[in-house]
Amino acid sequence: MNDLHLAERVATVRAFNRLYTGVIGVLDEGPADAEYSLSEARVLFEVAQQPELHVGDLRKRLDLDAGYASRLLSRLESRGLLLRERSGEDARRQIVRLTDAGRVAFADLDSRSVRQIGGLLERFPDEDQRRLLGAMGTITALVGEREPDRTLVLRAPRPGDLGWVVHRHGTLYAREYGLDERFEALVARVVADFADHRDDPRQAAWIAELGGERVGSIFCTPGHDEHTAKLRLLLLEPAARGHGVGKRLVHECVEFARHRGYRQMELWTLAMLDAARGIYRRAGFELVSTEPTDAFGPLVTGETWRMEL
Structure with a gap:
């Protein structure tokens, strides 16, 4: 962190302290x-x-x-x-x-x-x-000094969750990988298609909560034919990384696809996402093709992975 960013953040904390001290003072005086x-x-x-x-x-x-x-x-x-x-x-x-x-x-x-x-x-x-x-x-x-609750819960999306998935994909991928608004638009289209077919038993989605806070997502949707499922929109908040959240999400998604009778599962990811690629490889996916693309701003390498179910 450079000196300018540190000074800005210190100023923000001080401003909050002054405001909150005033509020607490009024409450404490009684x-x-x-x-x-x-x-x-x-x-x-x-x-x-x-x-x-x-x-x-x-x-x-x-x-x-x-x-x-x-x-x-x-x-x-x-x-x-x-x-x-x-x-x-x-x-x-x-x-x-x-x-x-x-x-x-x-x-x-x-x-x-x-x-x-x-x-x-x-x-x-x-x-x-x-x-x-x-x-x-x-x-x-x-x-605070209290040890935070790290209980992991995977659940179906609730009202507001789909918008959160789009927002967090747009925010994190822009901040960490430099992707522009076109990537967020792609995520929004995937989410909208999922919502439009919400009664389709061949698809499902999960929101991961850690200590009661949303920290991740994953979607299973139909692929290009009736035998293929797609794993989409795996997201992990920085605070959730290293806690096994991604592994649990991928396992849940793959097991759903097996239960629904799909014969294989595909996904597309970025070559730069080393942690996600490791999760896919350990789950049984194999890399089948790579392709450079500048569809989301900077030139990146996209990868297609597949596994037999």
């Missing part, structure tokens, strides 16, 4: 007559999440030094909202838990928070709310 400081409210929230919590764990979660944490807990304890006592498993450690009064106080704070955040979300229509929550989930997955 009503003017709030009974608890932000720090006290955060302690009540964390302690309320489980029957009892080790003080050391609480300090780590809220990034509090020992002295400040002790003062916060003392204030809340003096108001009858929580209790501190020695752990039965390790007398060197303290545990903290809410009293009945503490649970009532937390319920009130939680209700206020729901109203505030609900008010923020209600400023946007439902579609924008979903976009906002999706973006938050992406940030959490990328920068």
Whole structure:
């Protein structure tokens, strides 16, 4: 990454931080007559999440030094909202838990928070709310400490998925291989033909999800004769590469073609797609012809692969 690109990206992150800090500040301030400081409210929230919590764990979660944490807990304890006592498993450690009064106080704070955040979300229509929550989930997955869910799911396309297939093919192939809008148009025609014949039992498509996010696709469509199937539109998002997603998609596609009685399967790909070519070769496909083409911008080599089913 050159210095100009780095500076632009740093500026974007800073602008987001300023905006989001302002939003969080409004939510954190709460009503003017709030009974608890932000720090006290955060302690009540964390302690309320489980029957009892080790003080050391609480300090780590809220990034509090020992002295400040002790003062916060003392204030809340003096108001009858929580209790501190020695752990039965390790007398060197303290545990903290809410009293009945503490649970009532937390319920009130939680209700206020729901109203505030609900008010923020209600400023946007439902579609924008979903976009906002999706973006938050992406940030959490990328920068959070929690190990992301890597469960792989292959499913049939849902509304919106076919448009996503066209969009991601156009975006990724332009960015990674320099192909122009004519390639995206080709993908759009393949997808449109698939949708026009959606009731044809000889064709199928799969969308791959990894951790709940769309990361890939593949299509099986009829070929030039009744005995030949075509494998088309294998797509892998960069984040999905190396997780066996492509292998699973190709296997599913080939098994469908076998089940439907096809005798052979063909595909066309670019010679530069080394990872995809490796997947095809391991699945049993053989390279049968190559042909240079500039139909999508730069001069590239197209390859036809075939396997007997």
